[in-house]
Amino acid sequence: MxxxxxxxxxxxxxxxxxxxxxxxxxxxxxxxxxxxxxxxxxxxxxxxxxxxxxxxxxxxxxxxxxxxxxxxxxxxxxxxxxxxxxxxxxxxxxxGATLAPTAIIANEPPADASWSWEIDAGLRVTRLDVVAAARHGIDPVAVLGQPFTTLFVLEVGGDGAMPLLEAMSNVRDFAGQAATVRASRARVSLAARVRCDAAGGFAGFVGGVYTGVAAGIRDGLTAAFNARLRRTLREPLDTIIAQAESISGADQGGLDPHYRDYAIDIASAGRHLLGLVDDLVDMEAIERGDLAVARDAVDLVGVVREGAALVAARAAARGVTIAPFAGDTMAACGDYRRVLQIVVNLLGNAIDYSPAGGVVRVRARYRDAEVRLQISDQGRGIAAHDQARIFEKFARGDDSVPGGSGLGLYIARRLAQAMGGSLTVESESGQGASFTLALPAASAQAPGEQDQQQSEDR
Known part of the structure; x- marks a missing residue:
């Protein structure tokens, strides 16, 4: 040698x-x-x-x-x-050692894949699932004969390895190759069975695509797992919450007050876990790139009133007032359920970060063909260097405030963007924070600078 x-x-x-x-x-x-x-x-x-x-x-x-x-x-x-x-x-x-010849592996894609593909020894696409390709905005004819990287952006794993390359070098199957579909930006995971020629040499792969591996979710959460998570946890959590609230609200003179307090704690913890399950499912859909939102006319004034009613008990428990919001209909273009989700998150944060006796104020206005909803608190504010960080996954503005998963603002901003809008913050330390949700106005005739706000000025 x-x-x-x-x-x-x-x-x-x-x-x-x-x-x-x-x-x-x-x-x-x-x-x-x-x-x-x-x-x-x-x-x-x-x-x-x-x-x-x-x-x-x-x-x-x-x-x-x-x-x-x-x-x-x-x-x-x-x-x-x-x-x-x-x-x-x-x-x-x-x-030297005498090596046994490599067996020829069947040309069947891995089981349970969402859709399949095939590439030759030169990593050129030879076959693609037509229906799945169309769903991701891919022309299945145009990509035939093109490099595999025309379809996917392959990612290096945490250990610096790339399963597909390792499998090619060693002529073997692979799984767990993180990738992004170029056309749709959907995060996926790839697996494949190696295809060998008669002499045992590498002849390509027959592979499958697994949806639900979120690019920022490195812990292996998948769409199927999240669906099971929601299904298997929501029902028992709903039961736990309902039973706990029944116990805490019952007029039972013989019930020890301590047990009523325990029931209140159980219901609160159950609602927190239920919210976390929903956050994880939303985050996975966002990262996978298939989050669906409606584009309907949504009355922001009505959404604020409903959101305020949903968090009224939370505000009362903390001694925080949500200032009355007086205004007429203000129509934005969006998804009612998702807009309400954002508003409840912003109101809840404003309540949690406000001091006892504080006031949360809401203001809405038309501007630049948008409807802008501003929710302001009187809390400690957010330092300039933290104002971008709070919109990241699992980031929290103040860890001393109990509760929260650090996903609320991340999800809220991504939901706003999915509806063609934005979510921003303005704040100074010690002077509270103001979050502004901007959505496209539903009517092109919306007044350019008309303001509608609560009756009590700040």
Whole structure:
């Protein structure tokens, strides 16, 4: 076995344009004629990967013959015309071993996949699920023969590995390859069974797409898991909450007051868990890219009144007042349920972060073809360096305030954006915070600067 390192340059047809003596010797031992084509199977697999992905690829591979096996670190750098530059360094050498031939694996995609695909040895698309392609905005005919990366943006795992590349290098199946569908930006997970030729060489993959792996959700939550989560937890939680509220509200003279307090705590904890389940499901839908929202005419004034009624008990418990909101109908374009979800979140935050005796104020106005709803509190405010962070996943403005998962504002902003609007904050430390939900006005004739606000000015 030749020791040291090698360098070589191949053209688009894998013909050796130039090579040093070390590479020539290795290639000859693999039955490649000197000055002919590439004969090293493991190197050839890396070359196909690099060409298919159009990025440099480096891996440790085994190059062997009848005398010895060597572990080589090989780097392949493609150019835009299909030529590649090779560089290899020998890491370890050991006696050769007789390897059993690789079995030919069936050409069936992995089970339970949402949709399937096939690629050849050059990572070019040979087949695609037509219905799924259309659902993601992909032309199934146009992508045939195109690089796999035309369909997906592949992601490196937390350990720095990419399962698809590792599987190609070792001619084996893979699973858990995180990716994003280019056309729809949906986050997915890929798995595939390797396809081998008669000699056991790599001939492509038959793969499947699993939806619901959210790109910012690295803990393996999937759409199917979240659906089961909601179904299996909501029913028992609803029962727990209903029973606890029944006990706490019952007029039972013989009931120890402590037990009534326990029931109130149980109901409160159940509602918190139920809200967390809903947040996780919403977050997963957002990250997966298939969150659906309606575009109807929504009366923001009516939404605020309903939202205020929903959080009235919470405000009373904290000694916070929601100032009366006087106004006529103000029509925005959006999804009523989602707008109410945002408003309840903003009102709830304003209540939680307000001091006892504080007042939460609401103001709505038309401006620049939008309806803007502003909810302000008299709390400690939000420092400038935290105003972007509070809209991130699992971020909270003040951890000293109990409750909250850190998902509310993240979800609220993404919901606003999905409806064609925005959610912003203005605040200074010690002077409270004002959150503004802006949505497209439902009527093109909306007054440009007309304000409608609560009767008591701030």
């Amino acid at each position: 030749t020791r040291g390192a090698f360098n070589a340059l191949l053209d688009a047809d894998d013909s050796v344009l130039s090579a040093d003596a070390r590479f020539a010797d290795l290639n000859d031992r693999a039955s490649g004629p000197r000055g002919g084509g590439l004969a090293l199977a493991a190197v050839s697999a890396l070359v196909r990967i690099a060409r298919g992905l159009r990025v440099p690829v480096a891996r440790t591979i085994t190059i062997g013959d009848d005398e010895a096996d060597g572990d080589w670190y090989v780097r392949v750098v493609p150019d835009g015309d299909g030529a590649v530059a090779l560089a290899g360094t020998l890491l370890r050498e050991r006696p």
